[in-house]
Amino acid sequence: MSGPVVTEMVRWVVVAVVAGHGVVHLLGAAKGLGWAAVPQLTEPIGAWAGGAWLVAALLVLTSAALLAVGTTTWWWLVVLVAAVLSQVLVVTSWSDARYGTIANVLMLLVAGYGFASVGPTSFDARWDRQVSEATAEVEASPSVLTEADLAPLPAPLAAYVRRSGAVGEPRVTSLSATFHGRIRSGPGEAWMSFTGKQVNTFGSRPQRAFLMHATRSGLPVTVLHQYVGTTATMEVTLASVVPMVDAAGPTMDRGETVTVFNDLVVLAPGAIADAAVTWTPVDEHHVRGELTNGAHTVSAVLTFDDDHDLVDFVSDDRSRASADGRSFVQQEWSTPLSAHRDQDGRRVVSAGQGMWSAPEPEGRFSYLDLYLDDIEYNAP
Numbered sequence: 001m002s003g004p005v006v007t008e009m010v011r012w013v014v015v016a017v018v019a020g021h022g023v024v025h026l027l028g029a030a031k032g033l034g035w036a037a038v039p040q041l042t043e044p045i046g047a048w049a050g051g052a053w054l055v056a057a058l059l060v061l062t063s064a065a066l067l068a069v070g071t072t073t074w075w076w077l078v079v080l081v082a083a084v085l086s087q088v089l090v091v092t093s094w095s096d097a098r099y100g101t102i103a104n105v106l107m108l109l110v111a112g113y114g115f116a117s118v119g120p121t122s123f124d125a126r127w128d129r130q131v132s133e134a135t136a137e138v139e140a141s142p143s144v145l146t147e148a149d150l151a152p153l154p155a156p157l158a159a160y161v162r163r164s165g166a167v168g169e170p171r172v173t174s175l176s177a178t179f180h181g182r183i184r185s186g187p188g189e190a191w192m193s194f195t196g197k198q199v200n201t202f203g204s205r206p207q208r209a210f211l212m213h214a215t216r217s218g219l220p221v222t223v224l225h226q227y228v229g230t231t232a233t234m235e236v237t238l239a240s241v242v243p244m245v246d247a248a249g250p251t252m253d254r255g256e257t258v259t260v261f262n263d264l265v266v267l268a269p270g271a272i273a274d275a276a277v278t279w280t281p282v283d284e285h286h287v288r289g290e291l292t293n294g295a296h297t298v299s300a301v302l303t304f305d306d307d308h309d310l311v312d313f314v315s316d317d318r319s320r321a322s323a324d325g326r327s328f329v330q331q332e333w334s335t336p337l338s339a340h341r342d343q344d345g346r347r348v349v350s351a352g353q354g355m356w357s358a359p360e361p362e363g364r365f366s367y368l369d370l371y372l373d374d375i376e377y378n379a380p
Contacts, residue, residue: 010218014110015068018079021103022060025086028053028093043093056085063107073124076114083107117240123224127211130226131199134207135174135380142171142378149273154281156304157272163308165346166270170378174201175268177375183214185323187365192216196223200263202271205229206293208260225256230294232256234325247325255328258298258318261291262335265302265313266349267375309347312336320356332357348375 031038032050045053059082066075087104090097118124145166150158161167176199182191194214201207210225216238223245224235232253236245264275280288282301290299300315313335319328339351354368 011067011070014106015064017103018060018067018107018110019064021086021100021107022057022064024097024100025053025057025060025089028089028097029057041093041096043096045093049089049092052085053089056082056089060086060107067110073118076111076119079107079114080111083111113240117220117222122240123211123222123235123237126226127197127209127224130207130209130228134199134201134209134228137205137207138173138201138203138378140380142173145169145171145270145273152279153273154279154287156281156284156308157279157287157302159308160302160304160310161269161272163347164269165342169270169346171274172268172270172377173203174199174379175263175375175377176379177267178373179370180373181368181370183212183368185367187362192221194223198225198263200260200268202264202268202275206260208256208263225259227256227260230257230296234321236325245321245323245325247321251319251328252321254296254298255318255321257291257293257296258300258315258333260293261289261298261300261315262313264291265289265300265310266335266337266352268377269310270377309340310337310349320358343375346377348372 027038027041028045029050030036031041032045032047032053034047034050059078063075063079063082066072066078083104086100086107090100090104116122145168147167150161150167153161166172176197178195178197180193180195182193184191192214194212196210196212198208198210206227206229208225208227210223212223214221214223219239221244222237222240226233230253232248232255234245234247234252234256235243238244261277264271276292278290278292282288285304287302287304288299289302290297298315298317300313300317302310303312303314305311314332315334316330316332318333319330320333321328334355334357335352336355337349337352339349340347341350349372351371353366354370355364355366356362357364
């Protein structure tokens, strides 16, 4: 079975255990409040204790519901409170309820995982904070991109921007995208399926916030890329608690500048005319660009088809990270684009790959298959 299937199975087993635990609590409430005789419970339970058992039951059942729905970021707090109250009651009726401790330990572990995965120190929370700060810096009402703005651009690039539907629309100062796909670390490694989201802002202090949720051997893997100004970091955790990668430094900064360049031309044609890029025409289907951001200058060659769609981006300035993110090897990096679609009056990419050109025996291989689910420009 695939990782996502195993993860879902584990989640539903936990939901079933927690829900069953909540139902058992109703027995204590029924006895204490005089709703029914419960011969299975031999220890006395008064009315006040019965009310406490009822509150605990409701909290535990609510925990099961929140785990099943999975739509809030504070569910772990409800699970924590439910587990603590439940265990206090278990201790007061130890001979009858001691086995409930097993379920409560499980709930405490789940609450701990919830805090790590979506709590205030989690990658998700850090992504949210960066997005809020980044979007607060961009111009709220950018001017309209005109045909005159395309005049300095090489003809193939201008045709691409025109084809994208950006002319006559507000200049792109930010974008928000969601996507899914699969990723691997090498040609002989297993693929990991993932979902992700990112926000980019453009201008004098570009930012990129990229968050990916994947699965590896049935366990959740979370990846956070952050690029602020000219500084980049990449962090990866297993099950939100075990650090796998913590990469930073000048090589990382330079490599992520290439990624920001790629995001600009692939996802935000409406921001190209204002970008700090020096463009050089190569031929009717190719353009070379050099992006400068702070001390970093990176270059790439863009390829366009006869319909003026961008179909490839190739750069020698990005480095491939080792499995632990502690070392980097410079390799040719490309992102061939295989499909485009029309969305809300704009032409956007809908599918593409990430490829490394490594020395033999690996050779050139795809490490990323990506499908764009949605994209929005200049979102508040």
